[in-house]
Amino acid sequence: MAPIQVKKICCIGAGYVGGPTCAVIAAKCPHIQVTIVDLNKQRIDAWNSDNLPIYEPGLDEVVKGARGKNLFFSTDVDKGIAEADLIFVSVNTPTKKSGIGAGFAADLNYLQLATRRIAEVSTTSKIVVEKSTVPCKTAESMRTILEANSKPGCTFDILSNPEFLAEGTAISDLFAPDRVLIGSLQTESGLNACASLSEVYANWVPRERILTVGLWSSELSKLAANAMLAQRISSINALSAICEATGANIDEVAFAVGKDSRVGPKFLKASVGFGGSCFQKDILNLVYLSESLHLPEVAKYWKAVVEMNEHQKSRFARKVVDTLFNTITGKKIAILGWAFKKDTGDTRESPSISIANHFLNEKARLSLYDPQVTEEQIWLDLTDYGAIPAEPIKPHVTIQQSAEEACKGAEAIVICTEWDEFKTLDWEKIYANCPRPAFVFDGRLMLDRKKLQSIGFRVVTIGTADGY
Ligand code: UDX
Ligand code: ADP
Numbered sequence: 450m451a452p453i454q455v456k457k458i459c460c461i462g463a464g465y466v467g468g469p470t471c472a473v474i475a476a477k478c479p480h481i482q483v484t485i486v487d488l489n490k491q492r493i494d495a496w497n498s499d500n501l502p503i504y505e506p507g508l509d510e511v512v513k514g515a516r517g518k519n520l521f522f523s524t525d526v527d528k529g530i531a532e533a534d535l536i537f538v539s540v541n542t543p544t545k546k547s548g549i550g551a552g553f554a555a556d557l558n559y560l561q562l563a564t565r566r567i568a569e570v571s572t573t574s575k576i577v578v579e580k581s582t583v584p585c586k587t588a589e590s591m592r593t594i595l596e597a598n599s600k601p602g603c604t605f606d607i608l609s610n611p612e613f614l615a616e617g618t619a620i621s622d623l624f625a626p627d628r629v630l631i632g633s634l635q636t637e638s639g640l641n642a643c644a645s646l647s648e649v650y651a652n653w654v655p656r657e658r659i660l661t662v663g664l665w666s667s668e669l670s671k672l673a674a675n676a677m678l679a680q681r682i683s684s685i686n687a688l689s690a691i692c693e694a695t696g697a698n699i700d701e702v703a704f705a706v707g708k709d710s711r712v713g714p715k716f717l718k719a720s721v722g723f724g725g726s727c728f729q730k731d732i733l734n735l736v737y738l739s740e741s742l743h744l745p746e747v748a749k750y751w752k753a754v755v756e757m758n759e760h761q762k763s764r765f766a767r768k769v770v771d772t773l774f775n776t777i778t779g780k781k782i783a784i785l786g787w788a789f790k791k792d793t794g795d796t797r798e799s800p801s802i803s804i805a806n807h808f809l810n811e812k813a814r815l816s817l818y819d820p821q822v823t824e825e826q827i828w829l830d831l832t833d834y835g836a837i838p839a840e841p842i843k844p845h846v847t848i849q850q851s852a853e854e855a856c857k858g859a860e861a862i863v864i865c866t867e868w869d870e871f872k873t874l875d876w877e878k879i880y881a882n883c884p885r886p887a888f889v890f891d892g893r894l895m896l897d898r899k900k901l902q903s904i905g906f907r908v909v910t911i912g913t914a915d916g917y
Pocket of ligand 2: 464539
């Protein structure tokens, strides 16, 4: 049998991965109908409006160019599944909060519910593609669920096609990916399914960048890529502590180290710590996998990457307290940036949340600003989605509409996200509105330290010795 030509794609899950990925597929493949479905009506309504549910540079143009032509957003999950030849499963797979593997393993409940739905609704054969990051061997359990629940005559081929886009640069990453990875069973039908999906990407991705491998290699490669990227950040952050203690400068060290072509210059920026929905989750997944495979030393090795990240966040928060003469009780502290990195409104695992909690525990007053994150989202984060009562913290937190407003009267200004606009603030005006001494804590090494010092600020950064 020859590979089928994909004409209709359904994507289950209209989130940070499914939305941009399938919008780009629609834009690049006008001959393919792409329907993105989600159970969350509010999210689908937003995708169908002028106000998309996620902020991502370039996404508006892509969606508006294809929506209503060959790109559709719908809550009718069953219809989307029934009509498609190929289904991307792009649902959330958060870290489990309870039960076996709590705190480490991925919660595959959403993925399994979506898989069951595919089995129940399908009346024709489908290619089912796991897009969400999943533990190794998830494809196997998806196959078991599909086969156990399918109708006669319906067959399912399962592919792993992990997404490597980074938020904030999702559209350019999708337009020109370093690679597209497709894993399949090495059977005739598995290889055919792989060829069908490769053809979709070949509409805009050079063939040599489309890598086809076995299912398990594909699943593990995604975890491995994220673990190794996160490991670079924890390594540079560990070195930043040494720099602070010795007088070396972490940017200079990173530059010198990155000049070695075997190391390379990217992903060596010291920071308040990494955030985002992937790094921590995927490493914890790898730790859980290693432990399940009776490889405790391997588990310990990867776990240290997350532990170093936790240490970096609390080390930075403690540094603020120490510098402000060992107490911040009642002091106003401005936090600039709530998203986990610039150019996104996503706050999942954002270091700002841990740092704000640390300051609240010290009874500081917080004044927060982020150009993209909504006030509602900041409250969800501060209350851990309702698990912590909001009333006791409410009097201590204000959320402002500009950086300048947030900094008014602040005894310390703490940069947590590297938004470009923070570089060009009117720092003289901000200084004029701050009590003395006025401190800036640059958790992203992004500001012009000398300029701020010449204005009068005392500047404390990650990875450099104090010297104000
Ligand atoms: C990451 C991977 O890069 C991507 O390939 C994968 O598909 C999903 O996970 P993302 O989490 O969106 O993407 O953003 P990324 O740019 O990797 O940044 C993650 C975190 O690391 C951010 O908090 C960022 O600020 C931080 N970071 C990144 C650093 O602290 N220093 C660096 O040098 C790079
Ligand atoms: P990611 O960052 O991986 O894209 P998100 O949480 O942003 O994760 O998106 C996942 C989406 O999947 C959510 O909008 C959620 O409503 C949706 N979803 C979860 N389970 C199902 C399901 N069974 N059917 C349809 N959509 C689902």
